Amino acid sequence: MATVRRRVLLSVGGVALVGGAGWGVNWLTAYSRYEQSNVGKLSFRNRLKFPELIDPKPDGAGRRHYSLRLAPGTRTFRRGQKTDTWGANGSYLAPTLRMRDGDEVSVAVANKLPERTTLHWHGMHLPAAMDGGPHQMIERDSTWRPRWSVHQPAATLWYHPHPHGSTGKHVYRGVAGMIIVDDEHSKSAGLPTTYGVDDLPLIIQDKNFHDDGQFDFTETSFSDDVAGVDNRGVLGDTILVNGVHDPYVPVSTERVRLRLLNASNARIYRIGFTDDRPFHLVAAENGLLRRPLELTRLRLAPGERAEVVVAFTPGTKTVLRSFPPDINVSWPTDRFLGGDDTFDLVEFRASARLRKSPELPTRFAGAPRPIELPKDPTVRKLSFVGVQINGKAMDLARIDEVVPAGATEVWEIERGDDMVHAVHVHGCTFNVIEVNGDKPPAHMTGPKDTVYLPVIGTVRLAVKFDSLTDTKTPYMFHCHVLRHEDDGMMGQFLVVEPGTEKQVSRRLTLDDSHDSH
Ligand code: C2O
Ligand code: CU
Ligand code: CU
Secondary structure, eight states, X not given: OHHHHHHHHHHHHHXXXXXXXXXXXXXXXXXXXXXXXXXXXXXXXXXXXXXXXXXXXXXXXXXXXXXXXXXEEEEXXXXXXXXXXXXXXXXXXXXXXXXXXXXXXXXXXXEOSSSOBOOEEETOOOOXXXXXXXXXXXXXXXXXXXXXXOOSOSEEEEEEOOOTTTHHHHHXXXXXXXXXXEOTTXXXXXXXXXXXXXXXXXXXXXXXXXXXXXXXXXXXXTTTTSTTOOOOOOOOSEEEETTEXXXXXXXXXXXXXXXXXXXXXXXXXXXXXXXXXXXXXXXXXXXXXXXXXXXXXXXXXXXXXXXXXXEOOTTOEEEEEEOOOOOOOOTTHHHHTTTTOBEEEEEEEEEEXXXXXXXXXXXXXXXXXXXXXXXXXXXXXXXXXXXXXXXXXXXXXXXXXXXXXXXXXXXXXXEOSSSOOEEEETTEEEEEEEETTBOOOGGGOXXXXXXXXXXXXXXXXXXXXXXXXXXXXXXXXXXXXXXXXXXXXXXXXXXXXXXXXXXXXXXXXXXXXXXOO
C-alpha cells in the first residue's frame, strides 16, 4: 500500500512543487492527452485477413516439417502509406502452425533479418534447447532447426522472437504468429473448428506510426508528466488485428470461436462487445476450461490468450471493443498505463442467413484436470518490482531456480509495485489458486502459462513442470510487458533429474553468441 500512496503523492505533489500554476496546467493537459480512444474514428472498411495456415503432412518417418523465413518487408496498413516491417513467410506477422498432441515436428527457421534473433514457442512444452529463448540465438543468414514431440492438450499458443534486450523491438516490427494445438478430444468438443470461417485467430496489437508511415517505437517519456512512471513501454494509438487496420469480418455461422491473442508490447485490453452481448470463455492459454464460462468482459494482458465462443443472429452487426481495462493501478498512474483507453478492434457482420453451428456443450470432457498439489509442495517466492525479480536483473549466466523434473510446485508471485506486470513461465502449465488470499475469479482458473498480476499483493500458482531435463539450458520466467522483460525483469530455471538439484552448477558458461545485441 505504501508504494501506491507514495506514487500519488509524487505525482500530485509534483504539480505543487515544480512551479505552481503553469506546470499544473501542463500536467493536466498531459493527463487528458494520455486518454486514448479510436471510437467513432473507424469505418471498418478493410476485410480482416487471417494468417496462412501451415498444416504439413507427415513425412515417411512420421515427422511434420514447417519452414519459416524471417525477413524484412513493407506493408500498407493505412491508406497511401507504406511501413517497413518484419515478418515470417510474408511482410508482417507469421503463419499459423497447426500441430497435434502426439506429433513429431521440426521447424526450419531461416533468419534473413538484419539482426540476430530467436524464435520462441510460447506455451509449448518442449526441451529447453528447442524453446527458442535468449540462449538459442539465430545468426543472420543462418537456419535454426529445432525438433520436438508435441505432448500437451489442445490450446492456442504463439511464437515470437526472444533475443535478450530486443524482444520488444522484434515483436513490434512484426514477428509473431499463432500455433493451434489439437488433441484427440478437440475435434469433437462441440467447438467451431474451420480456420478462417468459424474458428478465427485474432492477433491484437497496438502501434504508433510516424507521419511518414513508419512504425514509431519511441516511448512517450512521461517521466516529465508523472514522476516515477518511466518504463511503461510503447502504448500505441492505432490497433491492428492480424495486421489489418480498421477491419471488419463477415460471419456466416451461428457461432464463431475467436482465438484472442494479445501480441502487444505493453497494452492491456478488456474485451467485450459494444452491444454487451455475452460470450463464453472456453479456453485459457494452455487448454480448455472444464466448462464454458459466460462473460461480457475479459481482460487480456500481453502474452495472454483466450478462446471465446460468440453467437450471432442473422443480419446483425456488432463491434469487438476493448473497454477501459481494470489494471488495478492507482490514480493517476493508471491513466498513463492505458487504464482509461477504449479501442474498437473489429466489426462483425452476420449474413442474412447463417449456417448451423454445434451447440455449445455444458462441459468439456477432454479439458485438463485442475493441477493437484502434493502434500508439502516446494514454494518459490518471486517478487516483481520495477524491472527486477527478487531484486535482481536478468543475468544470462545465472541460474535462478532449479526445479526437479515433473514437479508440481507453488510459485508465489508478489506484485510489489504500482505497475502492470504479467508473469509468464516457460515450459509448464499453471493454475492460479489464490489472489491475495482469496479464490481467483472464475475467468482466471483455466490452464495458463501467462497471467496478469491483478493486485498489489500475492498471486499463488500451482505449477506443473514437464519431465524433460537439461542441466545446461534454462527456461525463462519473466514479465511479458516486453519493455520490462528487455530491461531485465526475467529469470532462468533449469529442470533436472529429481535429487540432483544441488549438484548442478548455477553458473552457465556462455559462448560468444551472447555478448552483445
Ligand atoms: Cu512469450 Cu518468454 O515469452
Ligand atoms: Cu514463453
Ligand atoms: Cu512488468
